[in-house]
Amino acid sequence: MYKYDQYDQAMVDARVEEFRDQARRRLEGKLTEDQFKPLRLMNGLYLQLHAYMLRVAIPYGTLDSRQMHALADIADKYDRGYGHFTTRQNIQYNWIRLEDAADILADLAKVEMHAIQTSGNCIRNISSDHFAGAAADEVVDPRPYAELLRQWSSFHPEFSYLPRKFKIAVIASEKDRAAMRLHDIGINIVKNDAGELGAAFYVGGGMGRTPMIAPCINPFVPLDQLVTYCEACLRVYNRCGRRDNKYKARIKILVHELGAEEYTRQVEEEFAHLLEQGVEPPHDELMRIIRMFEAPNTDQTAPNDIDRSDPDFALWVDRNTVAHKASGYVSAVISLKPVGGIPGDATAKQMHLMADLAKEYSFDELRVMHTQNIVLPHVRKADLHALWTALDQAGLGSPNLDTVEDIIACPGLDYCSLANARSIPIAQRISERFAETGKTGTLGELKLKISGCINACGHHHAGHIGILGVDRKGVENYQLLLGGSEAEDVSLAKITGPGFDENGIVNAVETVTTVYERERQDGERFVDTYRRIGMNPFKEALYG
Amino acid sequence: MRLLTGNDLKTGAVTWWTGKDWSIHIEEAVNVSGNEDEIARREEAARRVNVPYAVDAEMHDGSPRPSHIKERVRALGPTVRPDLTLKPADPEIGNWVI
Secondary structure, three states, X not given: OOOOOHHHHHHHHHHHHHHHHHHHHHHOOOOOHHHHHHHHHOOOEEEOOOOEEEEEEOHHHEEEHHXXXXXXXXXXXXXXXXXXXXXXXXXXXXXXXXXXXXXXXXXXXXXXXXXXXXXXXXXXXXXXXXXXXXXXXXXOOOHHHHHHHHHHHOOOHHHOOOOOXXXXXXXXXXXXXXXXXXXXXXXXXXXXXXXXXXXEEEEXXXXXXXXXXOOEEEEEEEHHHHHHHHHHHHHHHHHHOOOOOHHHOOHHHHHHHXXXXXXXXXXXXXXXXXXXXXXXXXXXXXXXXXXHOOOOOOOOOOOOOOOOOOHHHHHHHHHHEEEEOOOOEEEEEEOOOOOOOOOOEXXXXXXXXXXXXXXXXXXXXXXXXXXXOEEEEEEEHHHHHHHHHHHHHOOOOOOOOOOOOOOEEOOHHHOOOOXXXXXXXXHHHHHHHXXXXXXXXXXXXXXXXXXXXXXXXXXXXXXXXXXEEEXXXXXXXXXXXXXXXXXXXXXXXXXXXXXXOHHHHHHHHHHHHHHHHHHOOOOOOHHHHHHHHOOHHHHHHHHO | OEEEEEEOOOOOOEEEEOOOOEEOOHHHOOOOOOOHHHHHHHHHHOXXXXXXXXXXXXXXXXXXXXXXHHHHHHHHOOOXXXXXXXXXXXXXXXXXXX
């Protein structure tokens, strides 16, 4: 894992004290809210539906037990005993007091964390594959490159006031576990025929009110030019992106309006210019970072056998563990989606437990998934039963990864001032419905995603089944979408037709799964069947 | 009727104008029709409230109830965490919101 050096620590500590002074001046009336708002947002502090909300960055979703314990302590000391893990691998606290905010940032700084650039029109937290460094299918651990980009983008003076917020994802495998092509820049590190590593650049993706899949603008940028190419992409956007209309200000609109070919031409021109300027960080700096991400010292004699005599444990192993590059190990997913629970929420007690288990069983490492679960990336198969037993006793043993119960849901109208409808109760009722009917297992992989407004924090465009909450004359209404994917088979979901009320949308989800069960062929997932038979059979079942 | 609401500057808590002060309990809110801008300006300048604004409401069982669901959720707390609402012991309070 990356460890702060003296410069990192000094920057973060200085920012804490700067914010402490800003908050003091606001409380004393020396700053108006209009003056203070952009300052607090630069430090991740929003004013949400019920109180101030603090969004803390978890770079590329990686953290250690010390940091997870600190997050739990903040939940207990300053909030109401829980936190919410988000779809961008961050954590949010919903009940923060302004007078405590600087102390919280100081506590975070002590464990090499912060909330800088978790809001505002800047480059946000760099996200990555939650199995990075463990995945059997990766060509390299993508996190050192994500870290390099984090350092490049932190306090970057040229990119602190972009036309709009900017999100980057970095992966290094054919399987896309980070919704890479639905980011402003998606980077896939690949190996060419000569065995050299390079970065395929996908630019102009996103969800929100105008969902778009990023086109590939360069299939192979040498990794020693990674930052320079990013800088070129951002420069063209910063220069040409629209600032007159926030709904048309994201880079996806620029790429769409210019056309990918013309945008690429401008990027390449800028790139050629920047290569002459020498903006790429020294190779030694990259190597310094890479050394901090060395693979854990796994036991090469670790057994591969798992005692599957306990059926509940065997089910959890089948659903919630993923192949690891080291023999005798797996990555274990801790579901934050108990039946009827709030997706992504974890109590301070649960966070402490996950931290302790990471220390004991996973080389002191945890990951936050963009699907709002937690990963222990390096677990010996021989330790799985003990791990599962501890998780299960704490309500963290739900065996439902990638099933219809593993629902992404934004905070929705229960917490968010932008939302038009509640998301969480819909997720709760759907998971309860499928748990009751016992169909969760038979439906196989089914990714269901719910957003409470068009901003799409719940990734509804990318769900095999998506749900979008809207406001219909002051009443919550829910549109149903089908056929999306944020994986390597990326696609955007389409709306089925008229929306449903709260009861109707739960029934509608069950109806479309019934069509799938009737129509599926061997080995087909829900989304495969949808792609083969199209929308009409589902519409007929829904609307007659 | 119109209610004036905002957030407490220090805590961020949702507050409602009672005619002489701010309260977290919407039952104590009063109609401010016609005076909302003046009160909001004065109270914000005195830092007794943050970002105040007026919302439409109706009387319901003797108490004001905001017309829009967003303000009702704001007034009570998250519907998915009854324990964190202002009325954790009232099993029927969800009906007031929805």
